[in-house]
Amino acid sequence: xxxxxxxxxxxxxxxxxxxxxxxxxxxxxxxxxxxxxxxxxxxxxxxxxxxxxxxxxxxxxxxxxxxxxxxxxxxxxxxxxxxxxxxxxxxxxxxxxxxxxxxxxxxxxxxxxxxxxxxxxxxxxxxxxxxxxxxxxxxxxxxxxxxxxxxxxxx
Amino acid sequence: xxxxxxxxxxxxxxxxxxxxxxxxxxxxxxxxxxxxxxxxxxxxxxxxxxxxxxxxxxxxxxxxxxxxxxxxxxxxxxxxxxxxxxxxxxxxxxxxxxxxxxxxxxxxxxxxxxxxxxxxxxxxxxxxxxxxxxxxxxxxxxxxxxxxxxxxxxxxxxxxxxxxxxxxxxxxxxxxxxxxxxxxxxxxxxxxxxxxxxxxxxxxxxxxxxxxxxxxxxxxxxxxxxxxxxxxxxxxxxxxxxxxxxxxxxxxxxxxxxxxxxxxxxxxxxxxxxxxxxxxxxxxxxxxxxxxxxxxxxxxxxxxxxxxxxxxxxxxxxxxxxxxxxxxxxxxxxxxxxxxxxxxxxxxxxxxxxxxxxxxxxxxxxxxxxxxxxxxxxxxxxxxxxxxxxxxxxxxxxxxxxxxxxxxxxxxxxxxxxxxxxxxxxxxxxxxxxxxxxxxxxxxxxxxxxxxxxxxxxxxxxxxxxxxxxxxxxxxxxxxxxxxxxxxxxxxxxxxxxxxx
Numbered sequence: 001x002x003x004x005x006x007x008x009x010x011x012x013x014x015x016x017x018x019x020x021x022x023x024x025x026x027x028x029x030x031x032x033x034x035x036x037x038x039x040x041x042x043x044x045x046x047x048x049x050x051x052x053x054x055x056x057x058x059x060x061x062x063x064x065x066x067x068x069x070x071x072x073x074x075x076x077x078x079x080x081x082x083x084x085x086x087x088x089x090x091x092x093x094x095x096x097x098x099x100x101x102x103x104x105x106x107x108x109x110x111x112x113x114x115x116x117x118x119x120x121x122x123x124x125x126x127x128x129x130x131x132x133x134x135x136x137x138x139x140x141x142x143x144x145x146x147x148x149x150x151x152x153x154x155x
Numbered sequence: 156x157x158x159x160x161x162x163x164x165x166x167x168x169x170x171x172x173x174x175x176x177x178x179x180x181x182x183x184x185x186x187x188x189x190x191x192x193x194x195x196x197x198x199x200x201x202x203x204x205x206x207x208x209x210x211x212x213x214x215x216x217x218x219x220x221x222x223x224x225x226x227x228x229x230x231x232x233x234x235x236x237x238x239x240x241x242x243x244x245x246x247x248x249x250x251x252x253x254x255x256x257x258x259x260x261x262x263x264x265x266x267x268x269x270x271x272x273x274x275x276x277x278x279x280x281x282x283x284x285x286x287x288x289x290x291x292x293x294x295x296x297x298x299x300x301x302x303x304x305x306x307x308x309x310x311x312x313x314x315x316x317x318x319x320x321x322x323x324x325x326x327x328x329x330x331x332x333x334x335x336x337x338x339x340x341x342x343x344x345x346x347x348x349x350x351x352x353x354x355x356x357x358x359x360x361x362x363x364x365x366x367x368x369x370x371x372x373x374x375x376x377x378x379x380x381x382x383x384x385x386x387x388x389x390x391x392x393x394x395x396x397x398x399x400x401x402x403x404x405x406x407x408x409x410x411x412x413x414x415x416x417x418x419x420x421x422x423x424x425x426x427x428x429x430x431x432x433x434x435x436x437x438x439x440x441x442x443x444x445x446x447x448x449x450x451x452x453x454x455x456x457x458x459x460x461x462x463x464x465x466x467x468x469x470x471x472x473x474x475x476x477x478x479x480x481x482x483x484x485x486x487x488x489x490x491x492x493x494x495x496x497x498x499x500x501x502x503x504x505x506x507x508x509x510x511x512x513x514x515x516x517x518x519x520x521x522x523x524x525x526x527x528x529x530x531x532x533x534x535x536x537x538x539x540x541x542x543x544x545x546x547x548x549x550x551x552x553x554x555x556x557x558x559x560x561x562x563x564x565x566x567x568x569x570x571x572x573x574x575x576x577x578x579x580x581x582x583x584x585x586x587x588x589x590x591x592x593x594x595x596x597x598x599x600x601x602x603x604x605x606x607x608x609x610x611x612x613x614x615x616x617x618x619x620x621x622x623x624x625x626x627x628x629x630x631x632x633x634x635x636x637x638x639x640x641x642x643x644x645x646x647x648x649x650x651x652x653x654x655x656x
Contacts, residue, residue: 008584012326019333019348026347031614036340036347039602040333047329054322057643071583075379082378083576086371090555090568102552109548113378116544124545132552140206142560 001070005058012051019044082113097147102129162284165511169519174217177210178516181218182523185225190233190535191546195243196226197592198373200486201365202557204493212494213509217516219490223483224276224466224517227426228524231268231459232535235261244426244462247434251447251454258450266394267404267452268459269528275412275460276521279467282416284514287503290475294500297476299607300618304628305478306597306604311632312421313481314590316428321639323586331591334359335598342606354566361489363558363567364595367574368581368588370554374547375579394529396452404456407437411460418461419468425481426462426469433461467517473498474510477600482589485596 020041029035085108092101106125110116116124136142168174188199200219207215230245235252248268255264297305314324337348338358349355396404411433418429437457438447447454472478477499479485491498496509503510528535558571578588612618619625 005584016329022348026345031609031616033614034606034609036343036345039598039605040336040347043329043332043336047326047333050322050326050329054320054326057322072379079375079378079579083375083572086551086555086572086575087569090565090572093559093565093568098556106548106552109551110544113544113547124548128549128552132549132556136556136560140560141209142205142556143563144556144559145565 002058002061004070006055009051009055009058013048013055016044016048016051020048082109093145093147095147096149098144099129099133100147102132158284158288161288161507161511162515164507165513165515166518168213168508168512169217169515173210174214174512174516175519177214177218178221178520179523181221182225182228182520182527185222185227186229186524186527186535187538188222189226189229189231189245190538191541195369195373196223197365197483197486198370198554199226200483200490201362202370202553204362204486204490205557205561207490208493212491212496212506213512215490215494216487216509216513217520219487220470220513220517221520223487224463224520225524225527227276227459227463227466228269228272228528229535230462231272231455232265232528232532233539235264235268235455236536237539244430244466245458246427247430247458248455250434251449251451254448254450255452255455260450262393263396263400263452264455265532266529267396267400268455269394269525270396271404271408271411271456271460272463272528273521273525274408275415275464276467276524277518278412279416279419279464280514280517280521282464283467283471283517287471287475287510287514290471291500291503294476297500297624298622299604299611300622300625301628302478303601303604303608304619304625304632305476306601308628308632309478309480310590310594310597311635313593315635315639320585321643323584324590327581327586327588327591328594331594332598332601334364334591335595336602341599341603352566354564359570359595360558360561360567361486361596362561363571364574365486365592366554366558367571368578368592370550371572371575372578372582372588374551374554375575376582377543377547394532400452404452406440407433407453407457408460410436410440411457412464415461415464415466416468419465419480420471421480425483426465429461429465430458433457470513470517474502474513475500477502479593479596482592485593489596 023037023041023044026037026040027035028038028041085105089101089105092104095101103125106128107121110121110124111118133144137144169178184199184203185196188196200222203219203222207218210218227244231248231252234245234248235256238249238253252264252268255261310328311325314328315321333348335358337355339346339356346356411429414433414436415426415429418432419425434447434454434457437453438444441447441451441453443451469480469484472480473484473488477488477497479488488498496502496506554571554575555568558567559565561567580586581588581591608618609616619629
């Protein structure tokens with residue numbers, strides 16, 4: 001985990017430096033009339049200092065003997081796959097619409113993340129989709145995307 | 156207008172059928188969220204925030220508040236029957252509650268938990284009713300420097316109290332402030348950190364941020380571990396505690412109430428911390444401290460009283476100063492602002508119906524929760540038996556659709572997923588989310604008060620140190636920071652756990 005923490009603190013420091021640079025571009029203004037970059041600059045500097053302190057603290061710590069719960073390759077792959085799938089799912093809202101893309105996502109989640117029988121998967125997916133659609137679209141009036149593909153095919 | 160008149164106004168608002176309905180709905184959803192691990196009150200409130208846009212502000216806040224204190228009640232059910240806290244404030248209830256269930260006293264534990272919650276919640280409300288008006292008068296003396304210093308103190312205290320590392324918590328507070336500056340600067344009109352995206356011109360939405368950090372991140376984290384909930388196979392009967400139970404628990408309830416109330420008001424305090432402190436204090440006061448953890452009824456009563464009292468007390472700084480004491484209150488602050496209501500000292504004079512309506516609804520909500528949690532306990536036990544694989548896809552779906560429906564924006568959903576991944580990494584690497592969310596909500600206000608103070612003083616920082624209230628707040632922050640630095644230097648470096656293969 002020591003390496004992970006070192007990388008993390010370097011990443012925070014890089015972010016902090018990027019923020020301070022952008023804040024400088026926005027303009028600090030003067031003390032009597034602070035500009036739009038004033039607070040982001042201060043926050044960026046504080047973040048950089050704290051990330052530096054965290055980095056020093058990590059360097060000074062000795063690696064422990066017992067195994068901790070870090071990032072296991074299998075978990076990273078599983079989480080990466082599900083996260084990517086969620087991004088793809090949202091991308092497809094615009095293309096095939098909310099109901100179709102949601103049904104496909106639910107099939108995947110019910111079947112692959114925690115394996116259930118196919119009949120259960122279809123019933124659970126259908127019921128969850130129907131409940132969500134009725135709640136958000138019918139009762140709460142949310143305008144869920146219908147999908148450009150269907151509009152294109154109909155026209 | 157005296158207190159009784161104000162309370163009458165409040166009850167007149169709270170007894171309106173629509174408000175009664177939303178109060179009940181909030182309590183019901185809160186209990187549900189508390190019972191089912193996986194979606195905490197913060198995420199649930201964020202999820203339902205868009206659903207409140209078509210109702211009056213007072214109705215919206217009544218429902219959202221109901222979710223918060225309802226979750227405090229519901230959380231104990233899971234702790235007692237499954238040994239998994241339904242939400243963070245019920246962690247301590249697991250220790251003795253589950254042991255009582257194992258000894259066949261599940262009903263008495265659940266009953267004591269509900270009664271302790273009701274008594275503490277009601278006493279906390281009495282405190283809120285009595286303390287809020289004078290505090291509002293006091294808050295009228297606050298100017299921009301006082302608000303800036305108070306908010307800064309709130310963030311420092313929260314960073315100090317949450318999480319294992321003060322450095323990590325303060326980093327999260329800085330990151331929250333930076334995220335809060337995304338969008339158009341209201342003073343200069345220039346855009347900040349938008350990367351040319353028009354969707355970010357109005358800033359990052361509170362709902363996608365909270366749903367990502369608290370909802371999606373939890374789902375991702377659960378992908379790593381198999382979530383197994385073995386509901387204790389016991390018949391839940393005899394929900395009324397015995398006379399002996401009452402004698403044993405009476406002081407625990409009162410002490411828990413007082414501890415919860417004090418810690419609930421303080422910035423950075425809240426239900427989670429107060430339940431831990433109440434349990435520790437009860438153990439210290441007990442003649443049999445060694446028996447704690449083996450099924451002592453005081454071990455159930457004290458933390459439950461504390462977290463419910465704290466939940467009510469946390470409304471005091473929000474409603475009187477406009478200062479959220481914890482992340483849930485930060486969300487409520489966001490909700491009030493979205494509804495066009497400015498919380499703070501003027502709320503009581505400008506919108507007494509909202510102020511007293513919410514307070515009165517909480518009295519009713521506490522009574523509703525007692526009814527929901529005792530006679531309907533069988534229903535909640537059945538809900539606990541729903542396997543996690545069935546719940547997880549539904550939670551994912553609710554988060555995505557909930558984020559989208561705030562502004563019908565797909566960008567918000569992408570942001571939420573991004574924050575979900577960030578939230579997961581933060582959880583893995585021990586960076587806490589509450590300071591981030593609090594700083595995100597307070598960031599724009601801090602910037603406004605900071606700039607106003609400097610403009611008022613023509614660029615002199617002495618304005619923060621020459622005004623007594625501001626000086627006190629900044630001194631407290633400085634002491635806490637120094638304390639953390641000294642404690643960090645004196646502590647021997649802890650070993651970093653090695654990564655698992």
